[in-house]
Amino acid sequence: MTDTILEVSNLTLGVRNGNRPPTVIVDDVSFRIARGERFGIVGESGSGKSMTLRSIVGLLPRGVEILSGSLRYGDIDLAATTGAARRALMGPEIAMIFQEPMTALNPVLRVGDQIAEGSRRHLGLSRAAAWDLAVSMMAKTGIPDPARRARAYPHELSGGLRQRVMIAMALSCKPKLLLCDEPTTALDVTVQHQVLRLLEDLCEEVGASLLFVTHDLAVVNQTCDELAVMYAGRIVERGSVERVFRRPEHPYTAGLLASAPDFDQPDRALVAIPGFPPNLAHRTDGCAFAPRCAFAQEHCHTASPPLEEHEAGHAAACFEVGRLLEATA
Amino acid sequence: MTDVQEREQTTILRVADITKTYDLGGRGPWSRGPRATLTALDGVDLDLRRGEILALVGESGSGKSTLAKILVGSLTPTQGSLDWDAPDGAPRGRHAARRVQMVFQDPYSSLNPRLSVRAMLSELLLLHRIVPRSDVTAECLRLLNQVGLDADALDAYPSQFSGGQRQRLAIARALAVRPDVLIADEPVSALDVSVQATILDLFGTLQRDLGLSILFVAHNLAVVQHLSQRVAVMYLGRIVEVADTAELFSNPRHPYTRALIDSIPRMNPGSRNSMPILDGEPPSPFDLPTGCRFSPRCAFASEECSTIDPPLTAVAPDHSAACIKSLALPSIAPTGEQKEKQ
Amino acid sequence: MSAPTAVLDGFQTRRRAARSRVLKPWYRNGSLMAGIGVIGFLVLVAILAPVIAPYDPIKQDLQNALASPGAAHWLGTDKYGRDVLSRLIWGARVDLRIGFLAVIIPFVVGSVLGGLAGYFGGWFDTIVMRIVDIFFAFPFYVMVIVLVFVLGSGEASIYLAIAAVSWVSYAKIVRGEVLVAKKQDWVTAAKLGGMSDARILTRHIGPNVLSQAIIYGTSDVVMDIMAIVTLGYLGLGIAPPTPEWGSMILDGQEFITTHWMQATIPGLVVVLVSLGMSWLGDGLSDLLNPERRK
Numbered sequence: 001m002t003d004t005i006l007e008v009s010n011l012t013l014g015v016r017n018g019n020r021p022p023t024v025i026v027d028d029v030s031f032r033i034a035r036g037e038r039f040g041i042v043g044e045s046g047s048g049k050s051m052t053l054r055s056i057v058g059l060l061p062r063g064v065e066i067l068s069g070s071l072r073y074g075d076i077d078l079a080a081t082t083g084a085a086r087r088a089l090m091g092p093e094i095a096m097i098f099q100e101p102m103t104a105l106n107p108v109l110r111v112g113d114q115i116a117e118g119s120r121r122h123l124g125l126s127r128a129a130a131w132d133l134a135v136s137m138m139a140k141t142g143i144p145d146p147a148r149r150a151r152a153y154p155h156e157l158s159g160g161l162r163q164r165v166m167i168a169m170a171l172s173c174k175p176k177l178l179l180c181d182e183p184t185t186a187l188d189v190t191v192q193h194q195v196l197r198l199l200e201d202l203c204e205e206v207g208a209s210l211l212f213v214t215h216d217l218a219v220v221n222q223t224c225d226e227l228a229v230m231y232a233g234r235i236v237e238r239g240s241v242e243r244v245f246r247r248p249e250h251p252y253t254a255g256l257l258a259s260a261p262d263f264d265q266p267d268r269a270l271v272a273i274p275g276f277p278p279n280l281a282h283r284t285d286g287c288a289f290a291p292r293c294a295f296a297q298e299h300c301h302t303a304s305p306p307l308e309e310h311e312a313g314h315a316a317a318c319f320e321v322g323r324l325l326e327a328t329a
Numbered sequence: 330m331t332d333v334q335e336r337e338q339t340t341i342l343r344v345a346d347i348t349k350t351y352d353l354g355g356r357g358p359w360s361r362g363p364r365a366t367l368t369a370l371d372g373v374d375l376d377l378r379r380g381e382i383l384a385l386v387g388e389s390g391s392g393k394s395t396l397a398k399i400l401v402g403s404l405t406p407t408q409g410s411l412d413w414d415a416p417d418g419a420p421r422g423r424h425a426a427r428r429v430q431m432v433f434q435d436p437y438s439s440l441n442p443r444l445s446v447r448a449m450l451s452e453l454l455l456l457h458r459i460v461p462r463s464d465v466t467a468e469c470l471r472l473l474n475q476v477g478l479d480a481d482a483l484d485a486y487p488s489q490f491s492g493g494q495r496q497r498l499a500i501a502r503a504l505a506v507r508p509d510v511l512i513a514d515e516p517v518s519a520l521d522v523s524v525q526a527t528i529l530d531l532f533g534t535l536q537r538d539l540g541l542s543i544l545f546v547a548h549n550l551a552v553v554q555h556l557s558q559r560v561a562v563m564y565l566g567r568i569v570e571v572a573d574t575a576e577l578f579s580n581p582r583h584p585y586t587r588a589l590i591d592s593i594p595r596m597n598p599g600s601r602n603s604m605p606i607l608d609g610e611p612p613s614p615f616d617l618p619t620g621c622r623f624s625p626r627c628a629f630a631s632e633e634c635s636t637i638d639p640p641l642t643a644v645a646p647d648h649s650a651a652c653i654k655s656l657a658l659p660s661i662a663p664t665g666e667q668k669e670k671q
Numbered sequence: 672m673s674a675p676t677a678v679l680d681g682f683q684t685r686r687r688a689a690r691s692r693v694l695k696p697w698y699r700n701g702s703l704m705a706g707i708g709v710i711g712f713l714v715l716v717a718i719l720a721p722v723i724a725p726y727d728p729i730k731q732d733l734q735n736a737l738a739s740p741g742a743a744h745w746l747g748t749d750k751y752g753r754d755v756l757s758r759l760i761w762g763a764r765v766d767l768r769i770g771f772l773a774v775i776i777p778f779v780v781g782s783v784l785g786g787l788a789g790y791f792g793g794w795f796d797t798i799v800m801r802i803v804d805i806f807f808a809f810p811f812y813v814m815v816i817v818l819v820f821v822l823g824s825g826e827a828s829i830y831l832a833i834a835a836v837s838w839v840s841y842a843k844i845v846r847g848e849v850l851v852a853k854k855q856d857w858v859t860a861a862k863l864g865g866m867s868d869a870r871i872l873t874r875h876i877g878p879n880v881l882s883q884a885i886i887y888g889t890s891d892v893v894m895d896i897m898a899i900v901t902l903g904y905l906g907l908g909i910a911p912p913t914p915e916w917g918s919m920i921l922d923g924q925e926f927i928t929t930h931w932m933q934a935t936i937p938g939l940v941v942v943l944v945s946l947g948m949s950w951l952g953d954g955l956s957d958l959l960n961p962e963r964r965k
Binding site (some may be wrong): 044045076144159161189194215218219222239244261264265266271276 | 389
């Protein structure tokens with residue numbers, strides 16, 4: 001588990017504004033994913049987590065660019081890879097699953113064809129062989145009666161089945177890195193459970209690393225080993241899931257944990273985080289979370305805390321970690 | 330029997346045997362089979378008590394949204410009745426608004442984009458003559474304060490608010506007419522986690538301060554556990570279990586309820602559930618299985634389960650489940666109370 | 672509820688969520704300003720016709736017929752010696768006025784019928800839509816021309832003919848918008864609020880839905896002006912000697928090889944009107960349908 005499959009270094013994404021300073025959407029984000037590791041990125045809307053994911057696959061919306069930093073997949077510089085070289089990567093190396101299966105699947109093609117397309121292109125399989133592979137992938141993802149279902153169109157399948165089709169499609173070329181953008185948010189809880197287990201099992205079988213973006217802390221706990229918490233475009237805490245959940249070192253993480261309903265502690269009152277996220281167009285010099293933070297001091301409003309390790313393997317971007325740990329001990 | 334009588338006195342809305350079917354006719358020689366009938370609700374009985382928050386939980390296809398719409402009068406049931414505990418009987422026409430109101434799931438489509446907050450609230454206040462015209466602005470401010478917004482909001486338009494704030498506005502609108510009952514159809518599902526907490530908090534406060542009876546439709550059991558006093562679980566158009574919240578979670582007596590509970594992802598790093606809980610997909614509502622509709626996926630099912638369609642029966646005081654094996658299910662280990670089975 | 676939470680989560684007018692873009696003010700909207708500029712200019716010219724037109728547009732001066740453009744007559748004179756520029760300016764009054772007024776009745780009738788059809792559905796919807804389909808089967812200009820022919824030329828018949836034919840587009844557009852709006856939760860909320868259908872249609876759905884019809888109206892004005900000009904060209908429109916761009920084209924047509932301006936310039940002005948209205952329509956579309964059309 002020591003070799004790194006994806007390294008994101010000081011990634012900054014934003015929109016250039018001519019003479020004025022650019023609007024920064026993702027600010028100086030760094031993390032690394034090892035082979036076989038399951039890494040989660042947690043944040044709410046506007047945190048920049050989806051943008052980070054999209055920059056890896058080169059799907060940034062028009063106007064948003066990589067302003068600085070690098071994305072390295074093994075030896076390859078992803079930002080510099082375009083056109084045919086990138087297409088060669090997508091599928092056998094890197095694959096992605098989206099939140100809303102209905103818009104991620106082509107409504108006029110049979111699902112079997114959609115799954116087979118990847119393997120035909122990247123693995124050079126014949127039509128028949130690719131179809132067989134598609135059916136077997138569908139069976140692996142737990143779709144009942146796969147041979148018949150492969151001939152169905154997306155609208156004929158339920159949400160859970162479509163999501164399984166997407167997983168089948170993504171894993172058919174046995175990628176080394178699987179990116180997931182809130183894949184279970186739109187699913188019922190029992191289906192979510194099935195899909196998450198499926199992702200775990202298949203990733204293990206194929207040996208793929210997982211980069212899982214979500215806003216649901218409980219899902220991250222179930223699915224990932226390591227995680228990064230994002231707020232206003234920055235990583236505010238990073239470490240193993242176990243450490244971060246047990247002893248959060250950033251007030252935002254602590255706030256998220258306190259405001260989320262925890263099934264094992266029904267009597268714990270939900271404490272909401274006051275205020276709301278900042279307008280990214282008007283960044284201040286200070287910590288982005290300071291206006292809402294119970295531990296904020298003078299210096300928190302004037303300087304932005306860097307992401308630093310306070311214990312091995314666990315980093316937080318906060319000046320007041322000591323006070324936070326005292327208060328929550 | 331006094332228990333029952335007492336319950337009847339506090340019941341504000343009784344749902345009796347509600348059924349809703351849709352007749353989707355065959356479309357000619359190329360249609361797939363005979364006339365299809367979609368059964369969204371199949372004989373639902375439920376009581377909503379005064380001043381309580383009752384959670385209605387189910388997944389897609391359970392019929393919970395359909396039931397919610399029937400309760401507010403947007404849909405008419407094919408069969409069955411709604412009995413309101415009120416001197417004037419079932420509310421009609423304009424007066425229905427004073428009885429029951431709804432908060433919707435999508436904060437972005439539940440407010441008219443062209444009406445300012447003031448216009449939206451005043452219209453209701455004046456139409457129902459809640460307060461005299463001279464007091465309308467003061468009343469609007471009072472409503473806004475009640476949901477945690479301030480006077481700035483009065484002359485703004487919905488597009489200027491965030492999702493959580495829009496839900497507050499939707500709640501303010503619902504409260505404007507001073508209803509007895511509030512039906513909340515998944516009101517926090519579309520919101521960020523940290524915002525959900527504030528809205529849930531708000532519902533709790535409204536229940537306490539105003540004595541509102543709330544039917545809270547949800548698919549997230551964790552949310553429900555924090556907020557509601559009683560829970561009703563739905564599966565494929567039927568209610569399969571009803572109990573007090575604490576009782577339901579510590580002593581679930583229907584296999585589907587157990588599956589739901591077990592599927593909830595936990596936040597405790599030590600408790601990952603990697604066990605398979607439930608297999609397969611819910612059957613199509615067009616093509617319901619014979620006998621118990623949950624039996625094809627049930628871990629405890631046996632021969633008889635596919636022949637008997639179990640009704641909702643009491644398994645403990647104020648706790649009913651629709652399963653022939655409910656009393657025989659193994660008890661849940663440590664956190665729940667152990668109850669002796671008869 | 673804890674007071675701090677309530678207060679801090681309160682609404683602040685100037686702050687916007689990170690996602691939404693700032694709406695640019697209307698005067699920075701390029702299309703809108705271009706449209707207002709062009710149309711405004713033409714409308715102004717039309718209004719000031721008595722003041723700015725150098726000559727009386729109907730007064731004939733046969734000595735001076737077919738003069739070339741020059742200092743005295745910037746665009747020359749037509750076969751009756753009438754100043755082309757003055758006729759152009761006075762013609763604007765006729766064409767623009769009729770063009771703008773002619774959309775009013777179809778807009779009202781079409782929107783009402785379409786709105787009711789969409790909202791109530793059922794047999795009313797079926798009947799109205801079948802009538803709409805029938806009308807759509809016939810080409811617009813052909814129908815208008817035939818109707819004017821039957822009713823006799825003149826301003827009144829033009830209004831009647833256009834009204835009879837172009838209401839269907841509005842009906843279709845508004846019906847479509849109402850069908851979508853009907854499903855929105857805020858309509859359900861209005862019904863739950865005890866509001867009557869009439870109130871919902873006029874005060875709630877109406878404002879949301881009419882913007883599309885208005886935008887269509889801008890292009891409809893152009894269609895109507897084209898119809899009027901065509902009728903004038905065919906000799907079915909406004910009776911001569913009232914200046915009108917269509918009849919000017921008709922008059923100038925025989926001299927296209929020698930005095931091309933008489934037939935072409937009015938046509939170019941119509942193109943200009945079309946361009947201006949198109950910009951106006953685009954600008955209005957941006958204005959009336961802000962990005963938050965969720």
